Amino acid sequence: MNNNIRHLQPVANIKIIFAIVLSLFAIYLFFEGTLFGLILLGAALKLSLREGFELNLEEKEYRKVYSIFALNFGFWKNLPDAEYVSVFKTIKNSRARVITAEANLGFEVFKVNLFYSQNKHIDVYASDDLEDAFVIAQHIATVLELDIFDATKPEKRWKYITSRP
Template sequence: MAYFLIFNPMNKHLIVSEKTRPLWQRIIASLFFTAAIAFLASTLYNANWSDNNLTNIGHNIKGVIYLMGFGIAFSFHQSIYIDIKNSKFRQTFEIGPIKLGQWKTISNYEYVSIFHQPLEDGNKIFEVNLWYDRNKHWELYKKYDYKEAFLIGYEISELLKIKILDATVPKNFKWIDKKASKETGKMVYLD
């Protein structure tokens, strides 16, 4: 899933978000949600609330839960909101207009780091983390593309006015000279 970065200068919010699901996935999700609602309505309308029939109602409710689960799987996406003005952030799990996630306070932004995790198939996944309050961090982004990870990390570090660390080489972490990197178009490290 691809990510994008949004900065709203009016309320000083930074959003790192997955792109909207493709139309075909949203259509499939709506079909699952519709089927779940119809199945639930049918179950409740035709229910015989006797003790003998409660097992059948329970099985039908279980079917509704499965249909809703498939609908959620085809429609959810994640976002991270950073409220720069109030030093808060939250990670959300979003399904349509519903956003689940709690705000957490950050006392002291320190730096952004980019590092990679080797996967079992031999590929690497790059992660961008926001470090704060000495040794705490928040994972902002994961992607297979180093360049995209660096651009997200760079933009976040610029907006928060903090340093950026290239930790993609194990035991050889280097601070990035943001100004020189921007001017030359190549990665330039601080000495």
């Protein structure tokens, strides 16, 4: 069984390609003597940013991972004794603005959390695909030998992974 679990949010290929092109253009501008290249480089890095979660079972540590062009950053923390994995549905709000018009848009997101000490949790993963969220939850629950609490529907239910006496 794999002792390291890492999940990064997917990023569209076109976004990565645009970030690479923008980075190259930014570096060119910087070496031509304009500081505008630094602003473009910042925008390129923001475009390529991927967030995720990494769990090291051997060391019993976890960290929130920030990945920029496949370079991973984050600080390790001790993993508490988890009680269960939860999958739930929430709404992610996004604001769209065009000159004087503004609109708030909301779309469904499925989050995976690792609960410990009865009501404390660690945000593990978020996806707009329910099946994807359950695959991640199943993987974590299997490795840590935990149950999954399905809170994606009004009728919440447990999915038992561990053997019950």
